[in-house]
Amino acid sequence: MALDQSQQRMLVEWMDSKKIRTDCPACGTPDSWTPGDIVAAPISRPDGLHVGREVNPMVEIICGNCGHIRFFAALPIGIYKKERRGKEHCDAGSRAGAGENKNSKPYTISL
Numbered sequence: 837m838a839l840d841q842s843q844q845r846m847l848v849e850w851m852d853s854k855k856i857r858t859d860c861p862a863c864g865t866p867d868s869w870t871p872g873d874i875v876a877a878p879i880s881r882p883d884g885l886h887v888g889r890e891v892n893p894m895v896e897i898i899c900g901n902c903g904h905i906r907f908f909a910a911l912p913i914g915i916y917k918k919e920r921r922g923k924e925h926c927d928a929g930s931r932a933g934a935g936e937n938k939n940s941k942p943y944t945i946s947l
């Protein structure tokens with residue numbers, strides 16, 4: 837999900853407050869970044885990774901020169917609220933229209 841204006845402003849203010857370096861760690865280009873999307877990664881559990889279970893929301897920071905992407909946890913920044921998860925179908929059992937039903941098991945990713 838792309839950041840709206842309010843989320844972009846919140847991200848910039850958070851980066852300033854934490855003194856996050858704005859030069860790219862890959863190519864060194866100064867101040868050439870843009871906010872990307874809010875993305876999510878599955879959380880590894882003892883029984884593996886399962887699509888449809890709780891995820892870690894992260895925000896992308898993308899270098900405008902080389903395309904290097906950095907990720908920051910979205911919850912501590914405040915640009916993603918836990919109560920929004922159900923509405924955005926990030927929790928198991930709330931994936932309406934995703935081809936799953938209550939009796940289906942989450943997909944398992946073997947690593």
Ligand SMILES: [Zn+2]
Pocket residue numbers: 860861862863864865899900901902903904
């Ligand atoms: Zn770069």
